[in-house]
Amino acid sequence: MSSEVSVAEAVRVRVAGKINLALRSSKRRPDGYHSLATVFQAVSVFDEVEARWAPPGRFSVRVVGEQADRVPTDESNLAVRAARLLRDLVAPGPVGAELVIRKTIPVAGGMAGGSADAAGALLACAVLWDLDVSPEELGEFGARLGADVPFCLTGGTALGTGRGDRLAPVLSRGTYHWVLAFSEGELSTPEVFELFDRNGFGSPGDLEVPAGLLNALVAGDPHALGENLVNDLQTVAWALRPELETLIAHGTELGAIGAIVSGSGPTVAFLAANEAQAVDLSVDLSCSGLCRSVKRVTGPVPGARLVS
């Protein structure tokens, strides 16, 4: 590399977690996946992925922050896989990367934490290595790593079809105030889908998200949004974790205008009418003893973005 070219020593990317405002699922497909019609919203709980130069062919990751001990740091780490994939597909010469992930998004919580880290690693390494790669290409590479990765790159509010990886923007006005209730423990997405299949769940026909939900987003009407939240996986998450049903009933009694298990759970997203109600709700839920911790967030927010 020429001495006149300035090379970034470290690149930091901030990337948001997601909730699913609607999640409709087909029966299991022959490839093992489920066709989805889902509305994602990125919310203000963030992981940070930092990438630094490493000797060619060397890839490592260190994970710090909440639940860091639950994230693998070997070759199975999705951020490492993302960096290697980008190297294989685009890097013109031998490169390596040292990654640091600062976690806040819950691990295996239904908020795409692993996919967010993969999205962050794709963007951070693309900038670090100064690659000529478009956002669309990053999205295509992301889809190879996980169905939620393309959305984690873009953020905002979007309709996901296919495996959830084919995105179309959804018009959404205003800011929504959510209280996230993080549970003790995790739920495995494959296990949730497996129980979904064993129960014979899944729509045989065309999948549709509620028109009322899309209209609520266009109108910026939180009450209508709260009434139209839907998740086909929720019953299965409740069966595996019965306390989630109790938690949702409790939050609703406390005045939440909507409540939904996010993705395959166990995180529950409670919708508040405004910021003041979200403050009250988060205090009351923290005292309930029904969840590990509570976080007040807003959405929509952007997806993976450079911090420095």
Ligand code: C5P
């Ligand atoms: O795509 P990702 O690796 O994040 O998905 C994790 C698992 O979730 C898949 O292996 C599959 O079992 C399940 N899944 C699915 N249908 C989808 C998305 C995920 O069955 N559309």
